[in-house]
Amino acid sequence: MATPSPVKPEVSTARSSTPPVSWAWILQRFSGLLLLVFLAGHLWVEHFMNARVDVIASRLTHGIYDTLDIGLLIVVVYHGLNGLRGILKETLEGRAVWLDYTLSCLGIVTVVWGVDILWAFWYHRPFLIF
Amino acid sequence: MPHKHTRGYKAFWAHRVSGLLILGYLYLHLCLLSAVLLPSGSHDFNAVAKVVEQPIFIVADLVLFAIILVHVLNGLRLIVADFGWMIRENRFAIWLSMAVGAIMVLIAVLTLMPHLVG
Ligand code: HEM
Numbered sequence: 001m002a003t004p005s006p007v008k009p010e011v012s013t014a015r016s017s018t019p020p021v022s023w024a025w026i027l028q029r030f031s032g033l034l035l036l037v038f039l040a041g042h043l044w045v046e047h048f049m050n051a052r053v054d055v056i057a058s059r060l061t062h063g064i065y066d067t068l069d070i071g072l073l074i075v076v077v078y079h080g081l082n083g084l085r086g087i088l089k090e091t092l093e094g095r096a097v098w099l100d101y102t103l104s105c106l107g108i109v110t111v112v113w114g115v116d117i118l119w120a121f122w123y124h125r126p127f128l129i130f
Numbered sequence: 131m132p133h134k135h136t137r138g139y140k141a142f143w144a145h146r147v148s149g150l151l152i153l154g155y156l157y158l159h160l161c162l163l164s165a166v167l168l169p170s171g172s173h174d175f176n177a178v179a180k181v182v183e184q185p186i187f188i189v190a191d192l193v194l195f196a197i198i199l200v201h202v203l204n205g206l207r208l209i210v211a212d213f214g215w216m217i218r219e220n221r222f223a224i225w226l227s228m229a230v231g232a233i234m235v236l237i238a239v240l241t242l243m244p245h246l247v248g
């Protein structure tokens with residue numbers, strides 16, 4: 001805080017002057033709130049109910065844990081990549097022609113990968129070979 | 131991006147960096163899970179579980195928890211601000227969210243203490 005700034009508005013939140021209200025903007029907040037529930041649940045389960053691989057396997061035969069894992073997976077991938085999209089949009093300024101396409105593909109691949117990992121528990125075999 | 135000397139500048143960067151770090155962790159997490167959980171995976175889950183019970187990994191776990199708290203609590207503050215609340219008290223809101231985070235990390239440290247000391 002060495003040099004005093006000429007611009008020091010009374011009111012400032014951690015973003016540029018007017019927040020652009022778009023679907024991406026709204027869904028970033030909405031997914032953030034959903035994540036609060038999913039992530040708190042996940043961290044609780046993994047720290048206080050986690051044990052050996054057979055325990056995880058038997059846990060995953062109860063729908064509630066699959067729902068927790070897949071819900072967390074989808075929401076965290078959406079929120080993280082949508083956040084990354086915002087940062088890259090700001091940095092690349094219009095040079096980001098393939099950005100949405102690339103990040104959507106990355107998101108879909110990540111969710112398929114995550115489901116594939118859990119799939120092993122339901123059918124005792126890999127869905128794809130990774 | 132907020133101006134360098136406005137309030138919330140540091141909070142802005144803390145939010146951005148913590149979000150990216152957790153996103154990076156997610157991919158590490160999926161790599162490890164696919165290596166240990168898939169039948170075709172290359173490692174034995176229980177052997178890896180033994181390794182990650184060592185104190186150094188418990189510390190890493192606490193660091194991750196702290197990074198998550200920075201992002202989550204600041205994210206909640208931003209959502210509250212979007213509703214028009216606590217904007218003038220912005221400095222207090224940042225301070226409050228980080229104080230809550232510090233208390234939660236402290237509780238986590240105390241909870242995991244048995245694993246840390248042996
Ligand atoms: C350090 C604490 C953590 C531990 C010990 C942990 C452990 C695990 C384990 C053992 C699983 C396997 C499935 C199950 O148990 O139901 C899992 C799944 C998962 N974890 Fe974590 N986790 C941690 C933190 C996180 C964080 C911070 C995130 C979010 C960035 C996350 C995201 C996920 C996701 C999305 C899945 C589902 C994976 C899939 O669909 O294949 N975890 N975690």
Ligand code: HEM
Pocket residue numbers: 014015028029032033035036039076079080082083084086087145146147148149150152153154156201202205206208209
């Ligand atoms: C668990 C509760 C969470 C909440 C309440 C939350 C909240 C938010 C909010 C409100 C924003 C928008 C900030 C803005 O536009 O000014 C945001 C951005 C972001 N979040 Fe989260 N978040 C959470 C978890 C996560 C997780 C687990 C990840 C990582 C996978 C993540 C990654 C990001 C990224 C990369 C951004 C973009 C940051 C930027 O634009 O500078 N968040 N978060």
